[in-house]
Amino acid sequence: MTSTPYPVPARMTAIAIRAPGGPEVLVPEERPVPAPGPGEILVKVEAAGVNRPDVAQRKGHYPPPPGAPDIPGLEIAGTVVACGEGATRFALGDRVMALVAGGGYAPYCVAHESHALPVPDGLSAAEAAAIPETLFTVWHNVFERGGLKAGETLLVHGGSSGIGTMAIQLAKAFGARVIVTAGSAEKCDACRKLGADVAVNYREQDFVAETKAATNGAGVTLILDMVGGDYIERNYEAAAVEGRIVQIAFQGSPKATVDFRRIMLKRLHHTGSTLRARSTADKAAIVRAAGEAVLPLIAAGRVRPVMDRTFPLAEAAAAHARMESSAHIGKIVLAV
Secondary structure (H helix, E strand, C coil): CCCCCCCCCCEEEEEEECCCCCHHHEEEEEEECCCCCCCEEEEEEEEEEECHHHHHHHCCCCCCCCCCCCCCCCEEEEEEEEECCCCCCCCCCCEEEEECCCCCCCCEEEEEHHHEEECCCCCCHHHHHCCHHHHHHHHHHHHHHCCCCCCCEEEEECCCEHHHHHHHHHHHHCCCEEEEEECCHHHHHHHHHHCCCEEEECCCCCHHHHHHHHCCCCCEEEEEECCCCCHHHHHHHHEEEEEEEEECCCCCCCCCCCCCHHHHHHCCEEEECCCCCCCHHHHHHHHHHHHHHHHHHHHCCCCCCCEEEEEEHHHHHHHHHHHHHCCCCEEEEEEC
């Protein structure tokens, strides 16, 4: 570790997972402060985003990749207080927001320098911590894998989630039309205020019928799906000829009975990805591309994270309960 004018303690109190289970298994635990390795930076964390993968990890369904901390937390914002060997992208004292493979629910966290971006002026620590996981997920899956272009129509399931609210803003910023599904009138209204052209309350409306009606029967060009289950076959119905479906999660079921003839008849493309287990180089390429395209929009105020609620780090269990209630609109963040 390089010498640093910032006092870095030897130990810290992080939030650990005592055993797989409900939110109550998130408990404070004393841990050594991690040291940055080659190409890494040590960040004094000011805020950490809460995401569905954190919940899955807490339940024992999403173990961290080899070498990653077992402390949950995939996105952070804070100040660089030490640099590992060869890490030259950021200076000590720089404010950064970063994607990490784990360890975010802690006062100090290591990030690879290529997975961090500078925090634009005017963005709070909580807002900055709400950006990396959602931005990089949306950028890669909607624009790189999904190939969304101006003039096309994007259907986003879970439009009021952190991912959904980011997807709405980015798709509109790059000239696409946006249809979303959400689970209440309040959530649909929030999506429309962000720019969604059509918001479908999936509890009261059939999104396939509503999507076809909104596209004069043609269907949508691209679908971003985090539900799975019976949505898979319904997505095939809602998609246009040559449509694309990108799978990023399975809040329903990863298994479904599907009539695959629609893939042939409509010449559909169904792909998907996860971010956490990707190589350092893969993540770096996504971060670089997303930063170049979107940081100017964030700095200009055209794209901002939608904030639901901020909890103190010690109340991580309450933050997880809030997420699992699905009552939130936008991002849940922990203040460290």
